[in-house]
Amino acid sequence: MTRRRMAALAGRGATILLVCAAAAFAGERGEPQHAEGIPVVTLLLSTINLAIFIWILARFVMPQVRHWVANRRTRVVTALEAAAKAKAEAERLRREWEARLAEIEPTIETLRAQARADAERERTRILDAARHTAETIRRDAERAAAYEIRRTQEQLRVEMVRQALQMAEAGTRTEWSAADQERSVGEFLKQVGK
Numbered sequence: 654m655t656r657r658r659m660a661a662l663a664g665r666g667a668t669i670l671l672v673c674a675a676a677a678f679a680g681e682r683g684e685p686q687h688a689e690g691i692p693v694v695t696l697l698l699s700t701i702n703l704a705i706f707i708w709i710l711a712r713f714v715m716p717q718v719r720h721w722v723a724n725r726r727t728r729v730v731t732a733l734e735a736a737a738k739a740k741a742e743a744e745r746l747r748r749e750w751e752a753r754l755a756e757i758e759p760t761i762e763t764l765r766a767q768a769r770a771d772a773e774r775e776r777t778r779i780l781d782a783a784r785h786t787a788e789t790i791r792r793d794a795e796r797a798a799a800y801e802i803r804r805t806q807e808q809l810r811v812e813m814v815r816q817a818l819q820m821a822e823a824g825t826r827t828e829w830s831a832a833d834q835e836r837s838v839g840e841f842l843k844q845v846g847k
Contacts, residue, residue: 817841
């Protein structure tokens with residue numbers, strides 16, 4: 654109800670009460686009548702007092718009560734809307750996490766398979782690298798051995814030539830016969846040919 658309507662009802666109620674009170678005073682002898690043992694004046698004053706009280710409530714208290722009720726209603730509606738939004742968000746998050754949890758087992762299996770494949774690839778790569786390194790070491794060792802053999806053969810040839818020269822020099826110091834020289838050159842050629 655609006656403020657004007659409440660004031661109008663209170664005014665009409667007060668008018669009706671005053672008319673009823675006036676009728677009660679107009680008795681046969683002009684004396685106030687009693688209604689069930691209550692003096693009419695007391696009833697009239699109580700009625701006027703009630704009407705004033707209702708008018709004061711309608712005029713001053715009801716607007717504040719209406720304002721408080723409207724604010725309270727707005728707060729409750731806002732809180733209910735926020736709670737509904739929060740509940741919807743919580744439900745969405747719950748569904749999202751349930752979906753993630755449902756997908757976690759296949760994801761774990763995929764990760765395990767990928768880790769195994771990566772480990773196998775790494776193992777193969779390491780073995781290939783080790784084989785390549787071993788092959789390189791073997792080739793280097795063969796080259797080093799061949800080089801050492803050639804170097805040793807060269808040293809032997811040089812040493813044989815030096816010894817042959819020494820023998821030739823010693824042979825020239827002593828007199829050799831032609832047969833000795835031929836035999837010495839033949840032996841030298843046999844040694845160089847080996």
